[in-house]
Amino acid sequence: MATVPSLAATVHQRVSDALSAALPEAASADPLLRRSDRADFQANGMLALAKQLKGNPRELAAKVTEALPAHDENAVIANIEVSGPGFLNISVADKAIMENLVARQRDERLGVPYKDDPGTTVIDYSQPNVAKEMHVGHLRSTVIGDAIVHLLEHRGEKVIRRHHIGDWGTNFGMLIQYLIEHPHELDHESDTAGAKDAGEAAMARLNRLYKSSRALFDSDEDFKSRARDRVPALQGGDPETLALWHKIVDESKTYFQGVYDQLDVEIRDPDIVGESAYNDDLQQVVKDLEESGVAVRSEGALCVFFEDVKGPDGTPTPLIVQKSNGGFGYAATDLAAIRNRIGELKADTLLYVVDARQSLHFRMVFETAQRAGWLPEGAARQLPFGTVLGKDGKPFKTREGETVRLVDLLDEAVERAAAVVREKADESVGEDEIQQRAQQVGIGAVKYADLSNSMTRDYVFDLDRMVSLQGDTSVYLQYAYARVNSIFRKAGELEPVPRPELELAPAERALALHLDAFGDTLVTAADEYEPHKVTAYLYELATLYSRFFENCPVLKADTREQTENRLFLCDLTAKVLHQGLALLGIRTPERL
Numbered sequence: 001m002a003t004v005p006s007l008a009a010t011v012h013q014r015v016s017d018a019l020s021a022a023l024p025e026a027a028s029a030d031p032l033l034r035r036s037d038r039a040d041f042q043a044n045g046m047l048a049l050a051k052q053l054k055g056n057p058r059e060l061a062a063k064v065t066e067a068l069p070a071h072d073e074n075a076v077i078a079n080i081e082v083s084g085p086g087f088l089n090i091s092v093a094d095k096a097i098m099e100n101l102v103a104r105q106r107d108e109r110l111g112v113p114y115k116d117d118p119g120t121t122v123i124d125y126s127q128p129n130v131a132k133e134m135h136v137g138h139l140r141s142t143v144i145g146d147a148i149v150h151l152l153e154h155r156g157e158k159v160i161r162r163h164h165i166g167d168w169g170t171n172f173g174m175l176i177q178y179l180i181e182h183p184h185e186l187d188h189e190s191d192t193a194g195a196k197d198a199g200e201a202a203m204a205r206l207n208r209l210y211k212s213s214r215a216l217f218d219s220d221e222d223f224k225s226r227a228r229d230r231v232p233a234l235q236g237g238d239p240e241t242l243a244l245w246h247k248i249v250d251e252s253k254t255y256f257q258g259v260y261d262q263l264d265v266e267i268r269d270p271d272i273v274g275e276s277a278y279n280d281d282l283q284q285v286v287k288d289l290e291e292s293g294v295a296v297r298s299e300g301a302l303c304v305f306f307e308d309v310k311g312p313d314g315t316p317t318p319l320i321v322q323k324s325n326g327g328f329g330y331a332a333t334d335l336a337a338i339r340n341r342i343g344e345l346k347a348d349t350l351l352y353v354v355d356a357r358q359s360l361h362f363r364m365v366f367e368t369a370q371r372a373g374w375l376p377e378g379a380a381r382q383l384p385f386g387t388v389l390g391k392d393g394k395p396f397k398t399r400e401g402e403t404v405r406l407v408d409l410l411d412e413a414v415e416r417a418a419a420v421v422r423e424k425a426d427e428s429v430g431e432d433e434i435q436q437r438a439q440q441v442g443i444g445a446v447k448y449a450d451l452s453n454s455m456t457r458d459y460v461f462d463l464d465r466m467v468s469l470q471g472d473t474s475v476y477l478q479y480a481y482a483r484v485n486s487i488f489r490k491a492g493e494l495e496p497v498p499r500p501e502l503e504l505a506p507a508e509r510a511l512a513l514h515l516d517a518f519g520d521t522l523v524t525a526a527d528e529y530e531p532h533k534v535t536a537y538l539y540e541l542a543t544l545y546s547r548f549f550e551n552c553p554v555l556k557a558d559t560r561e562q563t564e565n566r567l568f569l570c571d572l573t574a575k576v577l578h579q580g581l582a583l584l585g586i587r588t589p590e591r592l
């Protein structure tokens, strides 16, 4: 394993060194290096610096240029010139580019660095609710959370996953009471084969239970009060009540796993630590908050108040930790979870991948935990995401105004993908193969669309666009990957061999420099929790690859050396596409 600094990083360092040699008083100034079309890189930092020092930017830039050669060991910089009002245009040597790529290709991590100071992050994501269907909001949390887990782990961070499922609360009183009175409600004949079918069957039973118990609850006052009395029995740990509760939770987990299976994400049972897990800590949370004065009794409820959180009429809106009837809610559980994650799991960072509509809740919960001394300042962070919209621009619903079932949506994505795949595939490809590719294309498309939008923005769920071969889609990237493979199938005995002595054509340079930026991209995406930086990078990579492919014949290049060198670029492109997409949870079929 060897970390390979990018050429951008090396050039940045060289220019910084030259800058401080030329102007010791500006030793810590940032040269502001960017990729550029005119040269390989452009440094704009001299402008601001000259302004600050009341000097002439072109003269300053010239001084830096003079100081450079002395600092440029291994001849990375091939050319540097002052341009415009005082920019530096910098080109790097072809040989330096190729040598960097060779070092990447030799390393199984492609030269991407580990974090210097890895810590422990607890990430709260994919938290559906028991006895309910999963919807597009849960899709976002699952897909984004899964990508962030991979990105952080890839950086060497210790990541603990927590699926804070909604498995507790007053609703369960109704469901359990109904089961006590109708013991066969969840019975079924035999287990269905396959996670997906088993999951759907389980959800169907839960839906039936929910509907029947709800109907009785709404129409029969006696049942309603028996259902209410069931809640303290659950919270108090009555064995019969708990056993039935377990049955309901297990049915739901069967359903969740079916969806996860279809979505091709790995969710492990021990990481499913739902709201119920904190039940025993809630009394202590309340006691500590009340004794320390962080929370106060108001009209019987235990509340935490905030200067800046007020309702429309100006009265403060508190965070309610315990209701006046003694019941605990969502907030109490989240506070107990923070104590567990910081205190027991020893997390340095807490992340919450949750809908932006819950931002106020988290702000109040974090602030409360800080006041109580349970949470260091800045250690917790919500990664809020926007709403999934229908084509009408309104929150995604069925025509009847109901929440869209995630499974239906995924099925449809795979079906559309099958059409695209069938169209591309030649006759020799069998139906099984088509279905398998369609699965990887359809699910990839849904994930990619979700990740490629900046997280906080709402986005329109448009399957036609998602599975399109054109544009910023995973299919386009998967297609680029498949195309590289097809070159290798045709290459015969020709092998990828880097030839650093060759001069690079413009389309080769552009591709090569972009390949070299993979590590820098992963570092920023992980450190800033922004998977969409990876999608943007990969899209650009596929675009540059197709430009290279059009302009630079690979198997029919002028010389054998050139073919070998181009095959090397193809090979590295495939590796980067594969690793990048894998980190996002997206598969790369060998053929499309």
Ligand code: ARG
Residues within 6 Å of the ligand: 124, 127, 128, 129, 164, 165, 166, 334, 352, 354
């Ligand atoms: N179950 C909740 C929902 O479906 C999300 C839970 C978010 N996580 C948390 N720690 N509160 O909206």
